Amino acid sequence: DAGVTQSPTHLIKTRGQQVTLRCSPKSGHDTVSWYQQALGQGPQFIFQYYEEEERQRGNFPDRFSGHQFPNYSSELNVNALLLGDSALYLCASSGQTVEAFFGQGTRLTVV
Amino acid sequence: ELKVEQNPLFLSMQEEKNYTIYCNYSTTSDRLYWYRQDPGKSLESLFVLLSNGAVKQEGRLMASLDTKARLSTLHITAAVHDLSATYFCAGASSGTYKYIFGTGTRLKVLA
Numbered sequence: 001d002a003g004v005t006q007s008p009t010h011l012i013k014t015r016g017q018q019v020t021l022r023c024s025p026k027s028g029h030d031t032v033s034w035y036q037q038a039l040g041q042g043p044q045f046i047f048q049y050y051e052e053e054e055r056q057r058g059n060f061p062d063r064f065s066g067h068q069f070p071n072y073s074s075e076l077n078v079n080a081l082l083l084g085d086s087a088l089y090l091c092a093s094s095g096q097t098v099e100a101f102f103g104q105g106t107r108l109t110v111v
Numbered sequence: 112e113l114k115v116e117q118n119p120l121f122l123s124m125q126e127e128k129n130y131t132i133y134c135n136y137s138t139t140s141d142r143l144y145w146y147r148q149d150p151g152k153s154l155e156s157l158f159v160l161l162s163n164g165a166v167k168q169e170g171r172l173m174a175s176l177d178t179k180a181r182l183s184t185l186h187i188t189a190a191v192h193d194l195s196a197t198y199f200c201a202g203a204s205s206g207t208y209k210y211i212f213g214t215g216t217r218l219k220v221l222a
């Protein structure tokens with residue numbers, strides 16, 4: 001079992017650009033959540049996808065959008081990047097149990 | 112909305128000493144999680160606590176939950192250097208799917 005996998009691991013983008021991050025959930029999991037973790041902070045919930053629909057959303061602007069595919073993998077898209085979007089982006093997958101498992105994250109740097 | 116607070120934020124302790132990290136939360140939380148994060152890495156699940164009075168132990172770490180006091184503790188027994196990391200607690204309210212994380216406790220065990 002590969003666990004939760006994210007790509008890419010590191011990314012550098014320029015202000016104003018757009019970025020897409022990808023996540024493959026753990027085998028048997030059908031729910032994917034995305035979190036943003038700024039340096040020195042706890043992760044902040046962005047949104048969660050289940051059955052290809054956004055099920056719940058945190059306090060993030062519409063520049064943050066996502067998608068879930070029929071194979072349960074997911075993408076996080078961020079438009080019009082700001083310097084403040086620099087963070088570690090974590091994907092978490094879950095299934096029938098109450099526990100979520102996190103991927104290794106994508107470190108996004110906006111310059 | 113659920114709020115989660117941890118203390119202390121920083122903890123420097125000597126090897127072989129005991130200490131406790133506290134996690135307070137503001138409203139009813141269905142479940143309480145503890146995670147470990149090493150620098151630049153993702154979150155490693157340590158414990159999931161689901162009911163009042165729950166106690167779980169793994170090696171030198173023991174977590175407990177008091178839902179009446181809205182308090183969870185992570186107790187470290189006879190610390191060793193390998194336990195140096197940042198520890199997060201997270202809660203999740205009934206009917207929601209997002210985890211609310213504390214700000215983390217950065218633990219450093221000194222030889």
